[in-house]
Amino acid sequence: MKIITIGGGAREHAAVEALARSGAEIYAVMKNVNPGIQSKAAKVLICDEDDIDKICDFAIENFVEYAFVGPEAPLSKGVVNALQDVGIKCASPTAEAARIETSKTFMRELVTKYKIAGNLRYNSFDTAAEAIAFVKTVPYKVAVKPVGLTGGKGVKVQGDQLTNLDETIEYINEIFEGHVGGGKVIIEEKAEGEEFTQMVFTNGEDVIPMPLVQDHKRAYEGDTGPNTGGMGSYSDSNHLLPFVTEEDRAAAISIVKDIVAALAKEGCTYRGTMYGQFMLTADGPKIIEINARFGDPEAMNVLTALVSDFGEIVKWEAGGKLKDEVRFANKATVCKYVVPRGYGVKSEPGHTISLNLDSIENSGAVAYFGSVDMKENRLITGTSRSIGIVGIGETIEEAEQHCEKALTYVNCDAIYVRHDIGTKALIQKRIDHMKQIRGQ
Ligand code: AMP
Numbered sequence: 001m002k003i004i005t006i007g008g009g010a011r012e013h014a015a016v017e018a019l020a021r022s023g024a025e026i027y028a029v030m031k032n033v034n035p036g037i038q039s040k041a042a043k044v045l046i047c048d049e050d051d052i053d054k055i056c057d058f059a060i061e062n063f064v065e066y067a068f069v070g071p072e073a074p075l076s077k078g079v080v081n082a083l084q085d086v087g088i089k090c091a092s093p094t095a096e097a098a099r100i101e102t103s104k105t106f107m108r109e110l111v112t113k114y115k116i117a118g119n120l121r122y123n124s125f126d127t128a129a130e131a132i133a134f135v136k137t138v139p140y141k142v143a144v145k146p147v148g149l150t151g152g153k154g155v156k157v158q159g160d161q162l163t164n165l166d167e168t169i170e171y172i173n174e175i176f177e178g179h180v181g182g183g184k185v186i187i188e189e190k191a192e193g194e195e196f197t198q199m200v201f202t203n204g205e206d207v208i209p210m211p212l213v214q215d216h217k218r219a220y221e222g223d224t225g226p227n228t229g230g231m232g233s234y235s236d237s238n239h240l241l242p243f244v245t246e247e248d249r250a251a252a253i254s255i256v257k258d259i260v261a262a263l264a265k266e267g268c269t270y271r272g273t274m275y276g277q278f279m280l281t282a283d284g285p286k287i288i289e290i291n292a293r294f295g296d297p298e299a300m301n302v303l304t305a306l307v308s309d310f311g312e313i314v315k316w317e318a319g320g321k322l323k324d325e326v327r328f329a330n331k332a333t334v335c336k337y338v339v340p341r342g343y344g345v346k347s348e349p350g351h352t353i354s355l356n357l358d359s360i361e362n363s364g365a366v367a368y369f370g371s372v373d374m375k376e377n378r379l380i381t382g383t384s385r386s387i388g389i390v391g392i393g394e395t396i397e398e399a400e401q402h403c404e405k406a407l408t409y410v411n412c413d414a415i416y417v418r419h420d421i422g423t424k425a426l427i428q429k430r431i432d433h434m435k436q437i438r439g440q
């Protein structure tokens with residue numbers, strides 16, 4: 001199969017590796033030179049990832065048949081609609097279907113309309129005055145979110161980033177004044193518990209669940225600091241998480257299935273990967289957000305564990321038939337992102353970074369290149385997450401050790417890693433927290 005892939009991060013590198021294992025001929029579009037993607041691609045186009053005209057021309061010139069889109073920005077601009085118009089089959093959603101991510105109000109309204117489980121109380125506001133009047137009287141703690149896209153960094157939660165009412169009001173004003181994420185606000189009830197990610201493959205009708213993953217959004221160890229795109233993530237060999245039961249997972253899968261069905265009923269069939277971010281509460285999983293793509297870093301966990309042919313899954317999502325059951329290895333994975341110093345507040349990019357891929361592999365790990373670039377034959381860090389290192393093992397503990405060993409083969413003088421991700425101590429904290437929430 002000839003496929004165009006859009007995106008130059010570690011999530012897209014993981015997808016490109018999986019497609020390359022399927023024998024796909026890859027035409028890669030990215031804004032930076034990602035050497036991992038470049039080494040697997042038949043041809044590369046360096047341009048803005050939401051430059052729809054250039055992307056369509058590149059696809060047409062190279063007679064590609066399929067498309068896979070990694071990031072949300074091109075989805076929101078309708079890259080899939082444009083590619084479909086020129087006859088390319090897409091394993092990613094149209095702009096209409098992607099509203100499930102690009103408008104948090106659309107998502108909540110859809111879930112309300114179809115009486116789907118796991119919803120939270122929410123209110124959307126077009127003016128700062130109305131939002132402020134609401135937070136002054138609301139009797140529960142809230143999460144304040146810009147309605148549109150913010151690269152996963154626009155959410156502030158009372159009791160976490162917002163310590164009092166004044167800070168909450170200040171943040172609401174900041175969103176409206178700065179026109180952050182479209183300049184409208186959604187205020188949601190705060191859900192208390194532990195978060196997990198359930199992603200599925202879907203052709204718009206059937207869903208195939210992937211293993212559960214837990215991401216770590218906070219920038220610093222011990223879950224402190226600002227929210228980021230995600231500092232690292234882990235998955236377990238049984239495809240559950242140490243604090244999530246089979247029943248909790250089934251509830252989450254059922255919610256995602258209902259959302260896929262609701263979108264089809266609304267006339268915007270959803271194809272591709274759907275990402276469900278849940279808070280496991282005393283009352284079961286609650287929807288935190290739904291994304292129209294793979295999670296980053298979560299894609300690195302699941303695609304590393306994927307045994308089945310990813311190319312066949314992509315063809316099925318785009319409208320074809322699936323011959324075999326989709327299988328993931330019964331292995332645990334721990335992903336830690338190497339990020340530029342300052343990431344989450346103000347990154348210090350432009351530093352030389354080097355790694356020894358053979359030694360990383362011999363450590364029982366894989367490296368995925370992210371926001372890096374090639375300048376005068378040197379690999380340099382960009383402003384976002386540089387390299388994802390995924391350790392693989394029989395247990396989370398073993399995968400974590402493999403990841404740590406592999407990290408010693410990454411060298412740069414201006415990087416930061418959250419070493420606590422996947423450690424026994426942090427996982428025990430999650431288990432204890434969940435027990436406390438469930439009153440056990
Ligand atoms: P999002 O970008 O919507 O995933 O939000 C970023 C982070 O904010 C999530 O991973 C949660 O940790 C937190 N968050 C978002 N919404 C809520 C909510 N309603 N209740 C509690 N925490 C939330």
Ligand code: GLY
Nearest residue numbers: 215230295296297
């Ligand atoms: N890891 C969170 C996201 O991709 O949105």
